[in-house]
Amino acid sequence: MQTDIYTIRLYSAGGKLTVGYNELFFTVIKTAMGHHVKDVEFDSIAPLMTMRMAMGTHVHSTPTGAARRVASWIPVFRSHIAFLMPSNASAGNTWQLAFDYRIRETSGRFESLPVEVAAAPEGSAWIRSFVWDEDTYYLTIAEPQKLVVGINEVRAVVSKKAAGQSATEPYADAAETFSIEVVPTMPDMGNHTSPGNEPLLFDSSAGLYKGRLNLTMTGRWDIHLVVRDAEGTAVAGDDTDGDGLSDIYWTIFI
Numbered sequence: 001m002q003t004d005i006y007t008i009r010l011y012s013a014g015g016k017l018t019v020g021y022n023e024l025f026f027t028v029i030k031t032a033m034g035h036h037v038k039d040v041e042f043d044s045i046a047p048l049m050t051m052r053m054a055m056g057t058h059v060h061s062t063p064t065g066a067a068r069r070v071a072s073w074i075p076v077f078r079s080h081i082a083f084l085m086p087s088n089a090s091a092g093n094t095w096q097l098a099f100d101y102r103i104r105e106t107s108g109r110f111e112s113l114p115v116e117v118a119a120a121p122e123g124s125a126w127i128r129s130f131v132w133d134e135d136t137y138y139l140t141i142a143e144p145q146k147l148v149v150g151i152n153e154v155r156a157v158v159s160k161k162a163a164g165q166s167a168t169e170p171y172a173d174a175a176e177t178f179s180i181e182v183v184p185t186m187p188d189m190g191n192h193t194s195p196g197n198e199p200l201l202f203d204s205s206a207g208l209y210k211g212r213l214n215l216t217m218t219g220r221w222d223i224h225l226v227v228r229d230a231e232g233t234a235v236a237g238d239d240t241d242g243d244g245l246s247d248i249y250w251t252i253f254i
Contacts, residue, residue, distance in 0.1 A: 006103050007031045008110075017095075018118045019083050020126035021142040021157065026067060026077040028103050038075040041102040042067040045079050046170050047115070052092025060084075063127075063138045063159030064170035065207070067099075082127055082140040082157065086119040121145075123220070125251040130227065130236035134163035137174060137236070139225060142208065144252045149215055156180070156200050156209045177202050181226040181237070184213055185245065188220055215254055223250040 002008070006028050013023035024045075028037040045067055051058045063082035070076045087095050097113045120126055127140045142155040160174040161167075180200040185191040200211035215221055224246040226237035237246035 002031065003103065003106060003108065005031055006037060006106070008101060008103075016118060017081075017083065017115055019086050019120040020144065021080060021082050021140045023142075024079045024081060025070075026079070026099075026101075027075060028101075036075045037103055039104045040075060040077075042077045042079075042099055043102075044098075044100040044109070045081070046098045047081050047083070048096050048098070048168060049085065050092075050094050050096070058167075060167040061170045063140060063157065063173075065157065065173055068207070080142075080157065082138065082159065083117045084127060084138075085117075087115075087117045121253060123251060124253060125249075128225065128248045128250060130248055132227075132235045136161040136163075136171075137227075138171060139180070139227070139248070139250075141223070141250050141252070144250070147213065147215060147252060147254050149218060149254065151196060152213045152215060154182070154200065154211050154213050155206075156211075157207075158209060173207065177230055178209075178235075179228045179232075180209060180211070181228070181246075182211055182213060183224040183226075183245065184215060184221050185224060186217070186219055187222055189217075191243070191245070218254050221252050221254065223252065225249060 009027050011025045026042045028040045045064055047062050049060050062084045065080040067077040067079040070078050095115045095117050097115050098111045100109045126144050129136055129138045138159040140157050158174045159171045161171040182197050185193050194214040194216045196214040198212040200209040203210045225248045226246050227235050229235050237248050240247040
């Protein structure tokens with residue numbers, strides 16, 4: 001992406017975009033000189049999915065974080081997008097990205113930048129949602145493919161689509177602070193769990209929820225989630241099946 005004299009570069013942490021959590025990095029170089037520009041800002045990051053349906057076209061956004069400078073002395077901005085579904089050009093389902101930029105005295109916006117989003121591995125579920133007070137919240141686990149046997153430091157984001165909010169407006173990080181209990185089970189092994197798990201709590205310095213998971217062997221794990229508000233009241237994660245486990249869970253494979 002280029003202006004008259006600058007080149008804007010956009011990177012993903014994993015080198016590609018997938019359904020689920022993706023870290024994005026923005027930086028600017030002066031095209032002729034090749035050096036990074038420090039006086040820059042990025043804002044209003046807006047992914048849009050266009051879906052071709054039998055009754056017409058439907059457009060919606062997805063959970064998206066604000067762009068923040070990595071450090072005050074580093075001219076790199078970081079954001080995240082949690083894509084709800086993959087691209088499928090043959091079915092008419094495509095993602096596009098837009099964002100505002102300011103580079104020194106120059107401001108502008110890029111619109112309709114096509115991006116390709118790959119599906120998560122078959123059987124995986126890295127985003128779950130719940131409704132509370134008529135608002136919809138999305139729980140997204142970060143970097144699930146990097147989890148290993150043993151104790152894992154786990155990160156997650158909680159995003160919110162407010163009641164009445166346009167489906168095309170990005171779903172920002174939730175302002176409410178929750179605690180999220182995590183109970184990992186192995187459905188193929190009698191739903192056995194593991195000791196030493198710690199709830200996900202909000203880390204304001206990182207803008208993420210952090211906790212611990214103990215995954216004792218390889219295979220499929222369902223990470224059952226119970227979400228509690230600031231007073232400790234459970235607002236999501238009911239035991240609707242009567243098996244003693246939350247009905248909201250991520251599914252990962254290690």
